[in-house]
Amino acid sequence: MSTPSPEAAPSPNPSNTSPSYLLGVLLRRYRRVLTNPGLAVFRDEKTNASEQLVWFQVLILAFFTALTLVFSQGRFSLGTPILYSLSAIFTIGGFFLGEYISYRTARMLGGSGTFIQQSYLTLLIYIPVAVLSFFLARIPLFGDRLTWLLDLYSLVLYVIMMRAVHNLSIRRALLATLTPLLVVIVLISAIFFIGVVCSRVF
Numbered sequence: 001m002s003t004p005s006p007e008a009a010p011s012p013n014p015s016n017t018s019p020s021y022l023l024g025v026l027l028r029r030y031r032r033v034l035t036n037p038g039l040a041v042f043r044d045e046k047t048n049a050s051e052q053l054v055w056f057q058v059l060i061l062a063f064f065t066a067l068t069l070v071f072s073q074g075r076f077s078l079g080t081p082i083l084y085s086l087s088a089i090f091t092i093g094g095f096f097l098g099e100y101i102s103y104r105t106a107r108m109l110g111g112s113g114t115f116i117q118q119s120y121l122t123l124l125i126y127i128p129v130a131v132l133s134f135f136l137a138r139i140p141l142f143g144d145r146l147t148w149l150l151d152l153y154s155l156v157l158y159v160i161m162m163r164a165v166h167n168l169s170i171r172r173a174l175l176a177t178l179t180p181l182l183v184v185i186v187l188i189s190a191i192f193f194i195g196v197v198c199s200r201v202f
Contacts (some may be wrong), residue, residue: 022056030128033121037157042121042164046113049120057123058095061130062088068134095119098180102162106176111166121161129154 029048033041066084099122103115129150136146155177162173 017052019056022053023060026053026057026124026127029124033124033157034128037160039160039164042161045124046117046121046165049114049117051116054116054119054123057120057127058092061095061123061127062091064127064130064134065091101180101183102176105179106162106166106168106172109166109168109172109176111162111168111172111176113165113167118162118165121165122158125154125157125161 029045033045065087069084069087096119099115099119103111103118106113106118133147133150136150137143139146159170159173159177162168162176163170166173166176168176
């Protein structure tokens with residue numbers, strides 16, 4: 001007989017799709033995931049995954065990214081709306097691309113989860129970590145160290161999440177987690193190499 005996961009989160013009311021209601025549901029789930037890390041919590045949470053919650057969180061992420069640019073830029077210009085729009089597009093595109101690479105890797109390694117489940121749980125980790133990192137980075141002296149520790153913690157959470165979603169071993173979950181990063185490194189290295197070659201030829 002299985003034991004219930006800690007602080008089991010109730011499923012949202014499907015008839016209530018107001019942004020304020022969905023945000024309240026997600027805030028409780030963010031706290032649950034960050035403060036009760038474990039396979040049981042993620043396995044329980046993946047049953048709540050839906051396209052609606054994925055897209056709602058992706059839009060939150062895009063808005064937050066644009067908001068951070070407001071604080072970092074400090075001034076408004078004619079190109080500001082274009083910059084914010086591009087940041088939102090690249091945030092959404094980059095998120096889905098990274099998740100698709102790790103998802104395909106997990107499936108090739110024998111994973112059994114769905115793309116919606118993985119994306120939903122990734123956002124449950126990434127959004128609160130991004131918000132906390134934004135504020136921690138502004139703490140004098142220790143801000144950078146705190147954000148580094150938080151990033152490391154989020155990596156651990158992501159590996160646990162991949163195990164829970166796809167029923168993978170630790171090694172395979174870690175490989176699926178690191179594959180998008182390895183792809184980015186390879187692409188950057190290739191672009192840099194091509195640039196060096198072109199500069200010498202032309």
